[in-house]
Amino acid sequence: MSATPAPRSRVVVLKGGRSLERQVSLSSGARVEDALERLGHEVHGLDVGHDLVARLRALAPDAAFIALHGSDGENGTIQEILEILGIPYTGSRISACGRCSDKVLAKHEMVDAGLPTPDFLSFNETAFKELGAAEALPAVEARLGFPLVVKPADQGSALGIKFAADPGAVPAALVAAFSYSEKVILEHFVDGRDLAVSILDGRALPVVEAVPLDEDGYDFAARYTIGRTRFTCPAELDDATTARAQELALAVHDLLGCRHFSRVDLMCDNASGALTVLEVNVIPGLTETSLLPQAADAIGMDFDELIGTMLALALGS
Ligand SMILES: Nc1ncnc2c1ncn2[C@@H]1O[C@H](COP(=O)(O)OP(=O)(O)O)[C@@H](O)[C@H]1O
Ligand SMILES: [Mg+2]
The missing domain is CATH 3.40.50.20 (Rossmann fold)
Structure with a gap:
């Protein structure tokens, strides 16, 4: 600087x-x-x-x-x-915002490009209401296994996300997700660690790990209440995993055409160590507990410098 x-x-x-x-x-x-x-x-x-x-x-x-x-x-x-x-x-500009805010589209782009994202299927409300998609649920469940994750295609901050432990829990989870979005994703549940890599000006910042302190996992209230989620930055990962997470995040940021900055949410499977990308946030949070400011801090960049850098990128200076 x-x-x-x-x-x-x-x-x-x-x-x-x-x-x-x-x-x-x-x-x-x-x-x-x-x-x-x-x-x-x-x-x-x-x-x-x-x-x-x-x-x-x-x-x-x-x-x-x-x-x-x-x-x-x-x-x-x-x-x-x-x-x-x-x-x-x-x-990011309009097209990247469109790709990232639609998790289904973003995940299809990743699959097509050979970048790892948890296995998934998606349905829109029409498929359920008018095309009998509910009949296909057992096949979807057999493919993804239990527990599975049900989430709206276009919300953030864990809004409307439900973990279904068995087939009996899927219908209620779908109803909840459809109340947020007309398209939902059913996704393979990754038993693993919750990681985020922020990208700033073409560079991947240190990995942040979010450790939920609640049994019920990561919900909207927990995310913004200091004390209910513990964040570690840099995350305690071996060097190879850190490097892979950063490379993967940069690759997805570029694939989806993001500009200036983004935050890529990933999972690291406990059993296999495999990394998968959940989503890319084009407007990462900038609150007290947000992850981009924490990651910037880990490279010695304070909040004002971070904001100054973000503005300078917009001004093209
Ligand atoms: N497939 C999954 N397996 C395990 N946990 C998941 C999965 N999908 C989402 N989660 C949990 O829910 C959180 C929010 O999911 P995400 O897809 O990033 O949506 P958003 O942040 O937009 O609400 C993740 O950070 C993770 O803790
Ligand atoms: Mg997320």
């Missing part, structure tokens, strides 16, 4: 919105605003709503820092608006 301070820019921090992850976004956004102010920028926090375009036009910022999570922030909707208005923005 250069010692000369970056020139002062007018930056809009996009946060809040209607997503189920609104609170997380407000928390990320507030921290980002503070950091950008400390870095000397002119900062405008914007809770995303009906007046978004009008306010962006009025402010005419040099860049938008996207601190939105969940649907609109990650699926390309906001990126689309920023492209139309010609405002540079942090993170």
Whole structure:
């Protein structure tokens, strides 16, 4: 990093919105605003709503820092608006956002490219309601085994994810997942460690391991409540596994066309040591407990420097 301070820019921090992850976004956004102010920028926090375009036009910022999570922030909707208005923005462009926010599409891309992701099948609601897909469930269950994971195709923060221990638990898990998304994934359950590798400016940061302290695993409340999940960074892995996790994360980031930064969630199977990729997050969390800031910290990059780097990438400087 250069010692000369970056020139002062007018930056809009996009946060809040209607997503189920609104609170997380407000928390990320507030921290980002503070950091950008400390870095000397002119900062405008914007809770995303009906007046978004009008306010962006009025402010005419040099860049938008996207601190939105969940649907609109990650699926390309906001990126689309920023492209139309010609405002540079942090993170991945529209097509990569579309690929990553649809876990089914992302997983198919990985399979096609020969990159490991847990075996899965997916159904949309039409298949169940109108095409009798429920009849195929026993075959799906036989292929994936139990327990299996049922998750909505397009949510984040473990929303709507259920672990079904036996065939009797699958219908309720499907109903829960369909309440979040019209497409669901049934996925092979990996008995293993929960890892995340953040990518920043073409480089894989140290691996973070999330260790749930609850018996019921990793749920929405646990993820954002300090004390219910313990994070280790760098994760205690042998050098070869660390290197493989970082290589794999970079390969998936590139495969899906991500830009600037992302966070790749992986599992490491306890029995075989095999690594698989669950998903890629184009807008990683930036809260107190979030993983990208922890990974940056592990290479000696504090929060302000991280935010400054993310902004510089958007500005192309
Ligand atoms: N196939 C799986 N096997 C074991 N655990 C899983 C599996 N899929 C998800 N999980 C658990 O649920 C968490 C969230 O899953 P993920 O696919 O990353 O969705 P999101 O983070 O978008 O909610 C993972 O970090 C992991 O702890
Ligand atoms: Mg995840």
